[in-house]
Amino acid sequence: MTVQDSTTLLDGVLVRLRAMIADGELAAGAPVREREMCELLSVSRTPLREALKVLAAERLLELRPNRGAIVLGLTERDVRDMFEVMEALEATAGRLACERASDADIAEIQALHWQMHAHYLRAELEPYFRLNQAIHARIVDATGNAVLQSNYAALAARIRNARYLANRWSRERWDEAMREHGLILDALIARDGARLSEILAGHLRGKGAAVLEHLQAPIPAEAGTRSAAAA
Amino acid sequence: MTVQDSTTLLDGVLVRLRAMIADGELAAGAPVREREMCELLSVSRTPLREALKVLAAERLLELRPNRGAIVLGLTERDVRDMFEVMEALEATAGRLACERASDADIAEIQALHWQMHAHYLRAELEPYFRLNQAIHARIVDATGNAVLQSNYAALAARIRNARYLANRWSRERWDEAMREHGLILDALIARDGARLSEILAGHLRGKGAAVLEHLQAPIPAEAGTRSAAAA
DNA sequence: ATCTGCCAGATTGCATGCAATCGACCAGGT
DNA sequence: ACCTGGTCGATTGCATGCAATCTGGCAGAT
Known part of the structure; x- marks a missing residue:
């Protein structure tokens, strides 16, 4: 699939660049030169430049x-801030999802949960993470709140681009996360909003703590000052 | 002040356009033609087009x-969703601000509070609202969480552009809001995070309900489908 | 040896030209 | 009278050219 397949070149470039960043093809700190990237994507500088501006607005x-x-890249401070938000x-999403999710929504999340559980048992990290993200996203979607959705998605995308975060889970942390996911599913099925909200918040705190812990030693190429470009 | 004073034309155009939207100079549903706007701002199409892309990403x-x-424009659904978020x-901001705000931060918020109170007594709506927004923003800033800040600011900006929301406060609602602000200040000074969090959440719910109520009758020119341009 | 000033290459910021697309209007047919 | 097809004007999407800015290296002075 090339960039040209989209309705507009700008859209294509945006999709492609976001994917490249998320996949680590463009690592944190890597320079993005206009002409170079133009050749790579086979577009002229105009749509590329417009895309760069948008991605800058998205941080x-x-x-x-x-x-x-x-x-x-993400500083430790960034990660901490993002997990807080x-x-x-997610706490709000949990509460609202319990009120508003359709039975079909819950059934689907349940299905994702058991798929994820299977990968957990087989210690298949990559698909486990994919389903993990899908579950959290589905809960947020089930609120029917588009603003919540897009804000959450933006944060998730930014965190995902720090791929190294996913490595080196301790077994204990993984077990704990899986246990928490069981509680999450229970609360959702029971439509106990207060409980789900609390569990999700705790789950996120745990995740954040684990990530920050693993962020101490392996400091990758870090770059980027906090100058607000266009936010 | 013209657009040319900024470091880059794009930045200038962004600032200018955002202001025009926030001030209602560009009303909801109004078309933005490139050449027309270029003449108005005295820039060529390139920086203007880049700005349009960024503003679209900001919804x-x-x-x-x-x-x-x-x-x-904002649909009723949009407003409801945004207030939920x-x-x-703000609930999180309240909790964190109580932990992290410096005494100077609190003193400044206190000063803003009493200024706002003075405008309330004189029934000066416009400056009241300005200070109101400043207080909420300051509480968010006091968390030191840049991500929280920018997400909050983005939402506030989008809501602000629906100017009609500010009109026709009922006296009762205004009184209630002022009372709530007193409690907010008390909790902040006491650094009672849990209480501040709860009060802010309730305050927001009240505000949201009031806005939605006044949004029933005066349906202004509404436009815009939910098609995601580049988010 | 270190520092200062300058120059050349490279890269971006902006302006403008051209082609493609869209919407409105009008003519013709049923 | 209504609907269908086609054309024209307007507007955007994209490509490219030019000037301004920044970086790195080098020569000369202290």
Whole structure:
């Protein structure tokens, strides 16, 4: 699939660049040169430049005037801040989802849960994570709140681009997370909003703590000052 | 102040357009034609087009391929969704602010509070609202969480552009809001995070309910489908 | 040896030209 | 009278050219 398949070149470039960042193809700190990227994507500078501006507004890139763009990494502070906000969003999502989710929504989340559980048993990290993210996203979606959804998705995308976070889970943490997911499912099925909200918040705190712990030693190429480009 | 004073034309255009939308100079549903706006701002199409893309990503505009951009209005659903998210964010902000705010932060918020109170007594709506927004923003800032800050600011900006929301407060609602603000200040000074969090959430719910109530009758020019342009 | 000033290459910021697309209007047919 | 098909004007999407800015290296002075 090339960039040209989209309705507009800009859209295609956006999709492609976001994927490249999320997949680590463009690592944190990597410079993004206009002409170079133009050749790679086979588009002219105009749509590419427009895409860079949008991605900068999403805090995925940093634009340094006259000096090009670089992929924004996450500082420890960023991760901490983001988990705090995600905790707030998911807690609210849990409460609302219990009120508003359709039975079909819950059934689907349940199905995802057991799929994930199977991967957990087989210690298949990659698909486990994919389903994990899907479950959390589905809970948020089940609130029917589009604003909540998009804010959550934006944060999730930014965190995902720090791929190294996913490595080196301790077995204990994994077991604990899986246990928590069991409680999450129970609360959702019981439509106990207060309980689900609390569990999700605790789950996020645990996740955040684990991530931050593993963020101490392996400090990857870190770059990017906090200068607000266009937010 | 013209657009040219900024470091880059794009930045200038962004600031200017955001202000025009927030001030209602560009009303909801109004089309934004490139050439027209270029003349108005005295820039060429390139920086203007880049700005439009960014504003679309911020959900302030909607880009319709080959048909130009229009200013996005807020549906009742949008407002409801946004207040739900703001409630979550402010609740978290209240809790964190009590832990982390410096005494100077609190003193400043206190000063803003009494200024606002003075305007309340004189029934000066406009400055009252300005200070109201400033107080809430300051509480969020006091958490030191940049992610929380920017997410909150983005929502506040989108809501602010629906200016009609500010009109026709009932006296009762105003009194109640002022009372609540007194409690907010008390809790903050006492650094009682749990209490502040709860009060802020309730305050937001009240605000949201009041806004939605007044949103029933005066349905202004509404426009914009929910098609995600580039989010 | 270190520092300062300058120059050249590279890269971005902006302006503009061209082609493709969309919407409105009008003519013709049923 | 209503509907269908086609054309024209307007507007956007994209490509490219030019000037301004920044980086790195080098020469010369202290």
